[in-house]
Amino acid sequence: MDRVLTLQNRSAAELLVSGVLGGLNRTGSAVAAGVGQYLRELRGSWPGWAVGGRVAGHMASLVPQRLLGVYHTLLFTVPGTPVTNYGDEIGLRDEPGQAVKSPRMQWDESGQADYNQNVSVKAQKSHPQSLLSLFRSLSDLKGKERSLLYGEFQTVLASPSVFSYLRRWDQSERFLVALNFGESPEEVTLQHPLLPPEATVVLSSDPGRQGGARLALGRLALQPSEALLLKFPYVA
Structure with a gap:
């Protein structure tokens, strides 16, 4: 570096x-x-x-x-x-x-x-x-989401297995990323002043995860080696 x-x-x-x-x-x-x-x-x-x-x-x-x-x-x-x-x-x-x-x-x-x-x-x-x-x-x-293109970056969780962060831009839709680097399932609590209780699945690297599902962030279960992208709307 x-x-x-x-x-x-x-x-x-x-x-x-x-x-x-x-x-x-x-x-x-x-x-x-x-x-x-x-x-x-x-x-x-x-x-x-x-x-x-x-x-x-x-x-x-x-x-x-x-x-x-x-x-x-x-x-x-x-x-x-x-x-x-x-x-x-x-x-x-x-x-x-x-x-x-x-x-x-x-x-x-x-x-x-x-x-x-x-x-x-x-x-x-x-x-x-x-x-x-x-x-x-x-x-x-x-290429099309302003929060991913230009948004602020804030770490939500950094554990031995999981790295999670928030991307947000102005009044655009927010994105929450959760990456499980471990080989075992992980249940994590994602807490941040800007996070809602739930967020919607955009995509996942796990074939069993359905897009559009609503997931609770207080007890978020990640599969082994799962990359999960969630979204939630801007609230004034």
Whole structure:
């Protein structure tokens, strides 16, 4: 993080893509601390976020498969610009032994005999619970929701397993993010002066979670490795 911040302060770049997230321990509290520190140290500069890259590799080769939905949700809901590698949207993995990570994109099943053994774009595009569907939904929300684009960021909970935060902008709809980095279910109490007793499910990485459901924030049950995005309206 120190090297990234030094470069940010020395350059006139309007957007510096940071690999800070990839260097953090994969716990709720560690990621919360890293995100908070980076946003504070930037002193108002616009952040860019990535997990991996052309040299570092694809996200699916750097974080456990179970956390791909968590990290995509994180990238698209923290303040700033998410930057992803081609193929991250389907969980493309790197081929071993390459200095520059450039596996073949899996558009269909014709290349499945190689090392990657990834599910293809063709297989995922019509599946509502696929990683590609989650990626597309997050990208759409990031592009049109003012709270996710420009909103204030406030941590609600940072525990060993769960990182939760609030995004809000003026009178726009508010968004609440809850990320379970753990491998076990977690029941958490999300408390903040701006939070209502209940919020509505926008999307989840867990296939058993239904969009549009109303959930109580005082006793919120998260599934293992679940990324959950909730919303609630502005109230004067």
